[in-house]
Amino acid sequence: MEEPVFLGVDIGSISTKGVLLNSQGKVISQEYLWTEGDPVGAVKKLVGILLEKAPGQVSIQSVGTTGSARKLIGSMLGADVVKNEITAHAVGTLSRHPEVRTILEIGGQDSKIILIRGGVVTDYAMNTLCAAGTGAFLSSQAKRLGLDVEELGNLALQSQNPSKIAARCTVFAESDMIHKAQTGHSKEDIVAGLCRAVVSNYLNNVGKGKRIEGPIVFQGGVSKNRGVVKAFEAELSSEILVDPESHLMGAIGAALLSKTGNRKEPFHVDLIQMDFTTKAQECPKCPNHCEIIRFYRNGELLDAWGNRCEKGISS
Numbered sequence: 001m002e003e004p005v006f007l008g009v010d011i012g013s014i015s016t017k018g019v020l021l022n023s024q025g026k027v028i029s030q031e032y033l034w035t036e037g038d039p040v041g042a043v044k045k046l047v048g049i050l051l052e053k054a055p056g057q058v059s060i061q062s063v064g065t066t067g068s069a070r071k072l073i074g075s076m077l078g079a080d081v082v083k084n085e086i087t088a089h090a091v092g093t094l095s096r097h098p099e100v101r102t103i104l105e106i107g108g109q110d111s112k113i114i115l116i117r118g119g120v121v122t123d124y125a126m127n128t129l130c131a132a133g134t135g136a137f138l139s140s141q142a143k144r145l146g147l148d149v150e151e152l153g154n155l156a157l158q159s160q161n162p163s164k165i166a167a168r169c170t171v172f173a174e175s176d177m178i179h180k181a182q183t184g185h186s187k188e189d190i191v192a193g194l195c196r197a198v199v200s201n202y203l204n205n206v207g208k209g210k211r212i213e214g215p216i217v218f219q220g221g222v223s224k225n226r227g228v229v230k231a232f233e234a235e236l237s238s239e240i241l242v243d244p245e246s247h248l249m250g251a252i253g254a255a256l257l258s259k260t261g262n263r264k265e266p267f268h269v270d271l272i273q274m275d276f277t278t279k280a281q282e283c284p285k286c287p288n289h290c291e292i293i294r295f296y297r298n299g300e301l302l303d304a305w306g307n308r309c310e311k312g313i314s315s
Contacts (some may be wrong), residue, residue: 008255014108064258092253159192184261
């Protein structure tokens with residue numbers, strides 16, 4: 001007998017995350033992989049892996065998508081719910097930590113802060129203009145130091161005297177790191193300084209003017225860096241909670257939200273085997289000159305967006 005499950009997909013610029021939840025909201029299958037500039041291809045692979053990992057036969061009852069490519073993948077999967085990252089992350093986190101008041105999130109290329117009071121989002125902020133202080137920033141600095149990004153956290157914990165690194169800009173941080181290394185600073189001190197700089201950059205930009213209160217939950221890929229967690233705890237003088245599923249919270253939230261949809265029949269797995277293509281075209285029918293994105297399944301128009309009037313879609 002097939003177990004009813006709910007699919008949640010979080011499609012970001014760097015990584016794609018997915019989960020299958022059972023009727024009790026427990027993750028029974030999960031996957032995290034790189035988007036590699038191909039969200040459709042990544043999601044095809046993702047769904048296949050999720051089904052392979054599932055303990056037994058399952059039937060997907062509903063689908064939810066979030067992340068920067070949520071609309072595209074929502075059309076592809078026939079999603080019941082397509083939600084922004086703020087809502088999805090809040091719902092996912094509240095399902096695991098109902099008393100949470102502040103969510104700190106740092107991903108591959110963006111970061112966000114979500115304030116929750118009484119189980120309701122009251123304020124939020126996002127930083128998507130610059131990658132300084134994000135996962136991509138840490139990854140590039142790790143390569144410069146000849147390290148794997150996974151090594152940074154443990155190395156930072158070995159430092160007794162973290163270097164002062166300017167991380168407001170990637171270019172400044174790199175030149176500062178080179179200078180510190182040339183003047184004799186150890187790798188562990190430089191890495192610890194980077195972790196501190198990430199936290200300082202986050203709090204001075206994304207968290208600026210926000211009233212950060214506990215319980216505080218830290219999530220996103222960077223939450224796995226123990227050096228950054230320690231730096232947040234020192235800066236905020238508060239315990240920082242990192243859930244084992246912290247990197248999946250957006251997908252978990254999307255899956256939970258999808259349960260409120262009105263799907264008439266279960267998701268058909270053969271959908272992911274179909275051919276999906278996109279076509280971008282500037283519409284000449286009015287002065288807006290909108291860039292219309294058309295999404296095709298097996299050569300048939302499935303959806304279109306980007307228009308500011310109906311003329312673009314009708315062409």
